[in-house]
Amino acid sequence: QSALTQPASVSGSPGQSITISCTGTSSDVGGYNYVSWYQHHPGKAPKLMIYEVSNRPSGVSNRFSGSKSGNTASLTISGLQAEDEADYFCSSYTSSTSEVIFGGGTKLTVL
Amino acid sequence: QEQLVESGGGVVQPGRSLRLSCAASGFTFSSYGMHWVRQAPGKGLEGVAVIWYDGSKKYYADSVKGRFTTSRDNSKNTLYLQMNSLRAEDTALYYCGRYSGTYRAIDYWGQGTLVTVSS
Numbered sequence: 001q002s003a004l005t006q007p008a009s010v011s012g013s014p015g016q017s018i019t020i021s022c023t024g025t026s027s028d029v030g031g032y033n034y035v036s037w038y039q040h041h042p043g044k045a046p047k048l049m050i051y052e053v054s055n056r057p058s059g060v061s062n063r064f065s066g067s068k069s070g071n072t073a074s075l076t077i078s079g080l081q082a083e084d085e086a087d088y089f090c091s092s093y094t095s096s097t098s099e100v101i102f103g104g105g106t107k108l109t110v111l
Numbered sequence: 112q113e114q115l116v117e118s119g120g121g122v123v124q125p126g127r128s129l130r131l132s133c134a135a136s137g138f139t140f141s142s143y144g145m146h147w148v149r150q151a152p153g154k155g156l157e158g159v160a161v162i163w164y165d166g167s168k169k170y171y172a173d174s175v176k177g178r179f180t181t182s183r184d185n186s187k188n189t190l191y192l193q194m195n196s197l198r199a200e201d202t203a204l205y206y207c208g209r210y211s212g213t214y215r216a217i218d219y220w221g222q223g224t225l226v227t228v229s230s
Contacts, residue, residue, distance in 0.1 A: 006155075034214075034216065036214065036216035038220075044222060045115070045206075045219075045220040045221055045222045045223075046206070046220045047220075048214070048217070048218050048219075051214040051216050051218070052215065057214075057218070089155065089156060091156075091216060091217070093215045099170070099210070100146065100161075100210070100216065100217060101158065102148070102155060102157070102158065103155060104154070104155030105155050
């Protein structure tokens with residue numbers, strides 16, 4: 001069981017928008033604005049898409065956006081494209097000694 | 112260009128040892144804390160170990176404490192994970208990642224190296 005809870009899968013058609021949730025506790029997601037989201041194509045290195053809840057690293061498309069409400073963070077992908085099909089996982093800074101905890105990952109299927 | 116390349120994975124019998132390496136390039140390795148993260152088949156990511164930029168502090172997941180040791184050689188830009196007393200449940204894809212204090216997140220990852228513990 002992962003520390004942060006994500007839906008196992010989501011799907012959407014090209015051009016649509018989807019949202020992936022990431023639920024934690026007040027000791028991690030709810031307590032800090034240090035939630036990150038990653039895109040992971042199998043066999044490749046995960047790629048940082050969002051940091052500090054809603055910021056995009058340089059080079060990441062503005063179709064990707066993040067938000068947070070209470071203990072739940074969300075990643076929204078708008079204008080879905082075929083190349084968005086991948087696994088997405090969240091992470092959060094935590095007050096525990098490990099510093100970073102992860103969600104179980106969500107498989108995005110572009111129909 | 113920042114790059115992390117893991118190596119050392121393979122098939123090993125329960126109770127045996129294995130050492131993973133993570134070669135870093137394209138950035139000042141000695142300035143960053145580093146993480147080991149694993150993903151077992153069909154499971155989510157699990158943080159395994161963390162080491163401070165200078166090696167002065169190390170933290171381990173309870174599941175590996177006392178069996179795994181992480182270290183680094185900043186002169187060789189290389190991170191290590193020594194895994195002893197391996198168990199079937201240690202079977203996973205092991206990633207190394209660079210921790211960014213600015214982002215409070217792992218901002219670069221390797222592609223992973225597969226460890227399979229089986230008799």
